[in-house]
Amino acid sequence: MRLSKRGEYGLRAMIALAEPADKSDAPQMMQIKEIALREQISTKFLEQILLTLKNAGLLHSKMGVGGGYYLARSAKEITLGQIFRVLDGPVAPIKCVSQMAYEPCGCPDEETCGLRLAMGDVRNAIADILDNTSLADVTKRQGAVRKKLGIK
Amino acid sequence: MRLSKRGEYGLRAMIALAEPADKSDAPQMMQIKEIALREQISTKFLEQILLTLKNAGLLHSKMGVGGGYYLARSAKEITLGQIFRVLDGPVAPIKCVSQMAYEPCGCPDEETCGLRLAMGDVRNAIADILDNTSLADVTKRQGAVRKKLGIK
DNA sequence: CTAATTGTCTACTAGTACTATGGGATTTAT
DNA sequence: ATAAATCCCATAGTACTAGTAGACAATTAG
Numbered sequence: 001m002r003l004s005k006r007g008e009y010g011l012r013a014m015i016a017l018a019e020p021a022d023k024s025d026a027p028q029m030m031q032i033k034e035i036a037l038r039e040q041i042s043t044k045f046l047e048q049i050l051l052t053l054k055n056a057g058l059l060h061s062k063m064g065v066g067g068g069y070y071l072a073r074s075a076k077e078i079t080l081g082q083i084f085r086v087l088d089g090p091v092a093p094i095k096c097v098s099q100m101a102y103e104p105c106g107c108p109d110e111e112t113c114g115l116r117l118a119m120g121d122v123r124n125a126i127a128d129i130l131d132n133t134s135l136a137d138v139t140k141r142q143g144a145v146r147k148k149l150g151i152k
Numbered sequence: 153m154r155l156s157k158r159g160e161y162g163l164r165a166m167i168a169l170a171e172p173a174d175k176s177d178a179p180q181m182m183q184i185k186e187i188a189l190r191e192q193i194s195t196k197f198l199e200q201i202l203l204t205l206k207n208a209g210l211l212h213s214k215m216g217v218g219g220g221y222y223l224a225r226s227a228k229e230i231t232l233g234q235i236f237r238v239l240d241g242p243v244a245p246i247k248c249v250s251q252m253a254y255e256p257c258g259c260p261d262e263e264t265c266g267l268r269l270a271m272g273d274v275r276n277a278i279a280d281i282l283d284n285t286s287l288a289d290v291t292k293r294q295g296a297v298r299k300k301l302g303i304k
Numbered sequence: 305c306t307a308a309t310t311g312t313c314t315a316c317t318a319g320t321a322c323t324a325t326g327g328g329a330t331t332t333a334t
Numbered sequence: 335a336t337a338a339a340t341c342c343c344a345t346a347g348t349a350c351t352a353g354t355a356g357a358c359a360a361t362t363a364g
Contacts, residue, residue, distance in 0.1 A: 001153050001278060003245040003271065005323065008257070015266050031339070040258045045324050051341065063340045064332025080270060093155040105160070106192045112297045114167050114290035118232055118281070119155065125277040126153060129270070138266035145264045157352060183310075197353055203312065215311045216361025 007088040010049045012039045014058070014083050018075035018135035019142075029068040049087065056086040075139065081130035091130060092123040099127075159240040162201045164191045166210070166235050170227035170287035171294075183220040201239065208238040227291065233282035243282060244275040251279075 003011075013035050021028045032050060036043040050069055053059045060072045071078060084091065085100065092098035096105040096113075097120040107113040155163075165187050173180045184202060188195040202221055205211045212224045223230060236243065237252065244250035248257040248265075249272040259265040 001155075001240070001243050001245055003153075004321090008246060008267070011267050012259075033339090042324065044326075047340080048324085048342095054340095061340065062332085063330075063338095065338045066333065067331085067339045069340090088153070091153050093153055094160060107164075109303075111301065112294055112303065114294040115160070115163050117293055117297070118285055118290055121281050121285075122278055125281060126274055129273050129277060133270055133273075138270055141269055142264055142266040145269070149263065151261075151264065156350095185310095194353065196355080199311080200313095200353090206311090213311060214361085215309090215359080217309045217363065219310050219361070221311090 001093065003084075004088050005045075006049055006052075007084055009039065009041045009046055010053055010087045011080065011083055012041070013046060013050060014053070014071070014078065014135055015138050015142075017059075017069065017071050018078075019139050027070045027074070029062065029070040031068040034068075053083070053086060058082060058086065071135070075136040076134050078135045079131050080133045080135075080138070081127060084130055091127050092119070094119045097123045099123075153245065155236075156240050157197075158201055159236060161191065161193050161198055162205055162239045163232065163235055164193070165198060165202060166205070166223070166230065166287055167290050167294075169211075169221065169223050170230075171291050179222045179226070181214065181220040181222040186220070205235070205238060210234060210238065223287070227288040228286050230287050231283050232285045232287075232290070233279060236282055243279050244271070245278075246271045249275045251275075 016035050016039060017028055017030055019028070032047050033043055035041070035050075036046045039046075050059060050061075054061055054069070058072050058078060059069050061067065061069045081091065090098045090101040092101070094105060094116070095101060095103035096107075096110060096116055104110065105113075105116070107116065110116055168187050168191060169180055169182055171180065184199050185195055187193070187202075188198045191198075202211060202213075206213055206221070210224055210230060211221050213219065213221045233243065242250045242253040244253070246257060246268070247253060247255040248259075248262060248268055256262065257265075257268070259268065262268055
């Protein structure tokens with residue numbers, strides 16, 4: 001049940017891009033270097049990850065001087081589940097309960113397989129959280145905790 | 153978020169051992185070969201897995217003719233979470249939210265890290281299911297589904 | 305006592321995935 | 335033209351996964 005480094009870094013980067021830079025709601029553009037420095041990630045590795053996210057349609061980019069990355073949609077419309085699946089594949093712990101990458105497992109009868117029933121519950125619980133949490137939800141929650149603790 | 157083959161086979165074997173063989177509630181004893189055949193698992197591989205489970209205190213065994221494995225406690229007292237952790241390690245998707253194997257991640261402030269907050273929810277959701285589902289629950293549910301479908 | 309049966313233990317291997325790193329090509333602003 | 339960025343491909347090291355192999359120890363039947 002583990003999130004890979006690619007997944008972790010990708011999620012962190014997306015959250016960073018979702019944080020409102022100023023009062024305006026304008027989508028923020030950031031460069032790889034900038035994100036890498038701030039999140040303490042290898043620049044080259046992050047480059048690869050952001051490119052994957054871009055090719056999946058979650059990010060847009062601008063090349064050349066003054067370029068960078070920005071969210072393809074508003075932070076409200078991008079969920080953690082979307083990002084996770086691009087970088088770490090299906091959410092399901094076992095293929096026979098996967099919605100996006102179903103494959104039969106070895107059990108004689110899937111419908112009555114106890115393991116499958118339990119893992120189905122797990123899959124649903126995970127997907128429920130990941131697919132219903134947007135980047136906006138994450139930054140909002142971060143802000144709320146900060147405020148509560150009296151931190152800038 | 154994946155269950156390894158070791159984890160899958162181990163869980164299947166434990167469920168098989170938890171299934172009541174006859175009307176009595178006596179703990180069932182089964183041999184490696186028997187389980188391997190029934191669940192279509194390599195005997196040698198399963199052997200290794202059952203041994204791990206035994207050394208973790210979840211199984212007991214009897215050597216020699218007529219020997220085999222049996223549950224160390226009643227099926228009600230063994231949860232999927234216990235088995236999972238022995239074979240696949242911590243349930244948490246990221247170390248900084250792990251209860252049994254905590255390690256700090258790279259974020260500047262853990263308390264306000266949005267990713268950590270979200271992954272903490274995921275960890276809790278998974279642990280909630282796995283730690284509150286016993287082997288008895290699994291076999292019971294299996295039985296209920298079978299009955300509903302009119303299958304033996 | 306002996307042989308058969310069953311679990312115990314350690315080591316090894318082939319393949320795959322993960323975590324990067326490096327070098328160049330392409331695009332854009334000045 | 336030059337510098338600053340992204341784009342893209344290849345590769346290397348490490349660790350993990352899913353097994354396989356074989357010798358050893360304990361128990362029981364006869």
